[in-house]
Amino acid sequence: MKTRPAPAIAAVMLAVLLALAAGPGRAADPLPSWSAGPARQRIVAFVKTVTDQASKDYVAPADRIAVFDNDGTLWSEQSAYFQLAFAIDRVKALAPSRPEWKTTQPFKAALEGDMQALAASGEKGLLELVMATHAGSTSDEFAQAVRDWAKTARHSRLNRPYTELTFRPMRELLDYLRANGFRTYIVSGGGVEFLRVLSQELYGIPPEQVIGSSIRTRYEVRDGTPLIVRLPEIDFVDDKAGKPVGIHKFIGRRPIAAFGNSDGDFEMLEYVTYGPGARLGVLVHHDDAAREYAYDRKSPIGKLDGGLDEAQRRNWLVVSMKDDWRAIYAPAR
Amino acid sequence: MKTRPAPAIAAVMLAVLLALAAGPGRAADPLPSWSAGPARQRIVAFVKTVTDQASKDYVAPADRIAVFDNDGTLWSEQSAYFQLAFAIDRVKALAPSRPEWKTTQPFKAALEGDMQALAASGEKGLLELVMATHAGSTSDEFAQAVRDWAKTARHSRLNRPYTELTFRPMRELLDYLRANGFRTYIVSGGGVEFLRVLSQELYGIPPEQVIGSSIRTRYEVRDGTPLIVRLPEIDFVDDKAGKPVGIHKFIGRRPIAAFGNSDGDFEMLEYVTYGPGARLGVLVHHDDAAREYAYDRKSPIGKLDGGLDEAQRRNWLVVSMKDDWRAIYAPAR
Numbered sequence: 001m002k003t004r005p006a007p008a009i010a011a012v013m014l015a016v017l018l019a020l021a022a023g024p025g026r027a028a029d030p031l032p033s034w035s036a037g038p039a040r041q042r043i044v045a046f047v048k049t050v051t052d053q054a055s056k057d058y059v060a061p062a063d064r065i066a067v068f069d070n071d072g073t074l075w076s077e078q079s080a081y082f083q084l085a086f087a088i089d090r091v092k093a094l095a096p097s098r099p100e101w102k103t104t105q106p107f108k109a110a111l112e113g114d115m116q117a118l119a120a121s122g123e124k125g126l127l128e129l130v131m132a133t134h135a136g137s138t139s140d141e142f143a144q145a146v147r148d149w150a151k152t153a154r155h156s157r158l159n160r161p162y163t164e165l166t167f168r169p170m171r172e173l174l175d176y177l178r179a180n181g182f183r184t185y186i187v188s189g190g191g192v193e194f195l196r197v198l199s200q201e202l203y204g205i206p207p208e209q210v211i212g213s214s215i216r217t218r219y220e221v222r223d224g225t226p227l228i229v230r231l232p233e234i235d236f237v238d239d240k241a242g243k244p245v246g247i248h249k250f251i252g253r254r255p256i257a258a259f260g261n262s263d264g265d266f267e268m269l270e271y272v273t274y275g276p277g278a279r280l281g282v283l284v285h286h287d288d289a290a291r292e293y294a295y296d297r298k299s300p301i302g303k304l305d306g307g308l309d310e311a312q313r314r315n316w317l318v319v320s321m322k323d324d325w326r327a328i329y330a331p332a333r
Numbered sequence: 334m335k336t337r338p339a340p341a342i343a344a345v346m347l348a349v350l351l352a353l354a355a356g357p358g359r360a361a362d363p364l365p366s367w368s369a370g371p372a373r374q375r376i377v378a379f380v381k382t383v384t385d386q387a388s389k390d391y392v393a394p395a396d397r398i399a400v401f402d403n404d405g406t407l408w409s410e411q412s413a414y415f416q417l418a419f420a421i422d423r424v425k426a427l428a429p430s431r432p433e434w435k436t437t438q439p440f441k442a443a444l445e446g447d448m449q450a451l452a453a454s455g456e457k458g459l460l461e462l463v464m465a466t467h468a469g470s471t472s473d474e475f476a477q478a479v480r481d482w483a484k485t486a487r488h489s490r491l492n493r494p495y496t497e498l499t500f501r502p503m504r505e506l507l508d509y510l511r512a513n514g515f516r517t518y519i520v521s522g523g524g525v526e527f528l529r530v531l532s533q534e535l536y537g538i539p540p541e542q543v544i545g546s547s548i549r550t551r552y553e554v555r556d557g558t559p560l561i562v563r564l565p566e567i568d569f570v571d572d573k574a575g576k577p578v579g580i581h582k583f584i585g586r587r588p589i590a591a592f593g594n595s596d597g598d599f600e601m602l603e604y605v606t607y608g609p610g611a612r613l614g615v616l617v618h619h620d621d622a623a624r625e626y627a628y629d630r631k632s633p634i635g636k637l638d639g640g641l642d643e644a645q646r647r648n649w650l651v652v653s654m655k656d657d658w659r660a661i662y663a664p665a666r
Contacts, residue, residue: 062539139581196585206395207585217581219574219600226604228581235582241552248472248550248561249568250583252529252540267552271559 030176032326033169039324042317043173046280050256051180057278061181065255066280067247067268068174070188070195070212072261072302073284074203075166076155078293080115080301082162083190084126086149088113090133093145098132107132119300127234134191135215135232142230146197158292160332166202169325170259170284174203177257185255187246188212189239189264193230211246213238243268261286262302269307269316281316283307288321291328363509365659366502372657375650376506379613383589384513390611394514398588399613400580400601401507403521403528403545405594405635406617407536408499409488411626413448413634415495416523417459419482421446423466426478440465452633460567467524468548468565475563479530491625493665499535502658503592503617507536510590518588520579521545522572522597526563544579546571576601594619595635602640602649614649616640621654624661 034040050059071077091101091110101107106125109117118125134142154161174184186205188195192212199205214235217228238246244267247255257280258265258272265283273281283304287294296304311318321328367373383392404410424434424443434440439458442450451458467475487494507517519538521528525545532538547568550561571579577600580588590613591598591605598616606614616637620627629637644651654661 192585208583210585214582217578219577219604221603226577226600226607228577244552244559244561245550249547250541252525252543267559270554271552274559 030179031169031172033172035324035326037324039317039319043280043282046257046278047177047180049278059256059277063253063256064177064180064182065185065251065253066177066182066257066259067185067187067211067255067272068170068258069260069262069265069268070186071190072286073167073259073265074170074174074186075162076158076292077302078286078295079157081190082155082165083194085153085155085162086146086194087129087133088118089149089153090145091129094133130191131215131232134194135230137230139193139217139228139230142193143197146194150198160329163198163202164332165329167284167325168327168330171203171330173259174205178204182257183209185209185211185247185251187238187243187268189237189242191215192238211238211250213242239264241267244271247271256280258282259284260307262304263306264302266307266310270314273314273316281314282319283311283316284319284321286321288325288328292321363512364502364505366505368657368659370657372650372652376613376615379590379611380510380513382611392589392610396586396589397510397513397515398518398584398586399510399515399590399592400518400520400544400588400605401503401591402593402595402598402601403519404523405619406500406592406598407503407507407519408495409491409625410635411619411628412490414523415488415498416527418486418488418495419479419527420462420466421451422482422486423478424462427466463524464548464565467527468563470563472526472550472561472563475526476530479527483531493662496531496535497662497665499662500617500658501660501663504536504663506592507538511537515590516542518580518584519543519545520571520576520601522570522575524548525571544571544583546575572597574600577604580604589613591615592617593640595637596639597635599640599643603647606647606649614647616644616649616651618651618653621658621661625654 031040049055049057050064052058068074071081075082088110091107095101095111098107101111106118106121106129109121110129137145150163155165158165177184184205186195186199186203186209188211190212192210192214195212196207196210199207199210216231216233216235218231220227220229236242236246243265247268254275255272256278258269259282260269261284269281269283273279285296285304286292286302295302296308307316308318310316364373382388382390383397385391401407404414408415421443424440428434428444431440434444439451439454439462442454443462470478483496488498491498510517517538519528519532519536519542521544523545525543525547528545529540529543532540532543549564549566549568551564553560553562569575569579576598580601587608588605589611591602592615593602594617602614602616606612618629618637619625619635628635629641640649641651643649
């Protein structure tokens with residue numbers, strides 16, 4: 001009589017065979033661009049704590065929400081926000097049908113690439129620029145314009161397409177958090193419809209997980225076609241104290257981890273790191289003039305002042321790009 | 334020498350043993366409360382089409398988004414929106430600290446349960462009622478008030494807690510869609526912060542997948558505690574042409590299926606069912622006076638008129654509660 005294994009034995013044998021097939025190796029390092037220092041240790045310890053069911057600070061997957069600022073946190077933001085580069089390029093593209101722009105500020109400055117005159121036009125001028133270049137179209141047309149721009153536009157000093165200026169350590173971190181059951185959201189002061197076009201490809205973040213500043217839209221049926229039309233009117237400014245408001249409006253519950261790089265992220269970190277259980281607040285400190293840029297307390301873009309003052313008292317982690325990151329970008333293609 | 338099974342044989346044996354253990358039965362019917370009629374067939378055929386990789390209308394999981402109106406679509410809405418019952422109960426709870434309400438409309442009407450006088454106060458009166466009962470508190474306090482109310486409040490004619498007045502066939506449908514890789518969103522004219530407190534328990538829908546009307550909020554730190562404060566100011570009205578705007582604002586892509594029951598859902602169905610590939614637009618028709626309510630073209634609440642006129646031409650499915658639903662609610666507890 002032949003020996004036939006009982007079901008339980010078959011299952012055990014299969015498990016052993018599969019384990020042997022997988023080999024004796026360790027899992028691949030999920031954060032290869034992070035130096036083996038205290039920053040990395042703190043992030044990994046946080047993730048282990050909230051995912052360990054035996055921990056008193058265990059967090060159910062539904063509440064594992066992490067929020068990320070975009071400009072300066074997930075990609076570079078110097079010497080000007082990339083969306084401003086898009087707006088300027090769009091002024092140039094639209095200029096033939098707007099001859100008056102040649103002699104009117106801030107459009108004249110944008111057409112001439114005169115960044116000083118553009119800055120001198122102030123918040124009002126920049127708002128005018130954004131409205132003229134971001135409104136008036138349908139949402140589909142606008143998305144197409146962003147897509148077309150992203151295909152060819154390059155950062156002059158860093159000499160790469162903008163789409164290759166995302167921070168490699170942060171992309172690893174996004175993947176690592178998602179592999180541990182987190183949902184990752186962007187909470188940006190930038191325009192939500194600009195960013196949503198790019199977020200999936202750049203960060204693996206789908207449009208519904210992007211929160212940002214917005215202009216109003218209107219639903220309209222034109223010749224039988226339903227359209228979302230973009231209006232020249234501010235809807236929501238997702239910056240500073242607007243960030244917790246945006247999080248509450250779009251997510252409706254408090255995330256447990258927040259990542260930023262400037263004082264525009266202060267209230268977001270404050271809101272997220274307050275509250276019970278393990279919390280993680282992280283500020284990326286741009287201190288790497290050689291590989292990227294070095295700026296903080298006095299920078300007109302991405303100013304980080306109050307955050308540096310308060311980080312220690314509030315137990316926020318300050319990540320040094322210079323020391324904690326082994327690479328800044330992915331190798332150029 | 335004993336016979337030892339080779340790895341492949343062990344795996345096959347295990348699979349066979351597991352299959353035998355599971356028994357010969359078919360999968361359980363996912364829609365037991367739906368009659369075996371054309372409505373059910375149409376819904377099932379749509380789901381099969383968009384999930385079948387061999388189909389020309391296959392839709393990747395990321396784009397399998399279905400949107401649902403709430404009042405009248407997922408739960409009852411007669412003789413008044415349940416949120417209005419909450420507002421009236423809240424007027425009563427807050428009345429001791431607002432003695433002037435005893436003599437001021439619409440509060441006097443609310444306190445006396447005089448629905449006719451309340452209706453006579455018009456949209457302005459109702460707005461006043463909502464602002465007085467929904468604003469002023471922090472978001473946490475408001476959520477607690479909704480939670481407390483939901484524990485005890487009952488529908489007088491239907492003689493059940495409001496929380497037991499969700500439509501059983503629709504809850505089966507939500508589960509069925511999610512089991513097929515859909516994400517299910519609520520897109521309601523009702524208040525988003527009211528609904529988000531209840532949506533997980535009622536429908537298995539997390540707060541971040543609830544879109545609704547909202548009042549403005551402000552971030553504030555009080556005695557070191559970060560708070561979201563609710564302001565007496567309308568932020569967004571998620572009804573009629575506001576529904577596609579809300580979908581675009583919160584989701585940022587076009588869903589492929591939409592479920593409603595009134596003309597307030599017309600633009601949402603129009604927006605969703607326009608566009609390429611398989612689309613599903615569904616209107617729940619309240620034609621069951623015995624088990625729920627019967628109303629459509631002339632009802633002040635949940636009026637369905639244009640939708641009935643247009644359903645055939647636009648290929649929207651009209652579901653008869655009377656004929657297509659074998660049960661309306663879950664058995665009373």
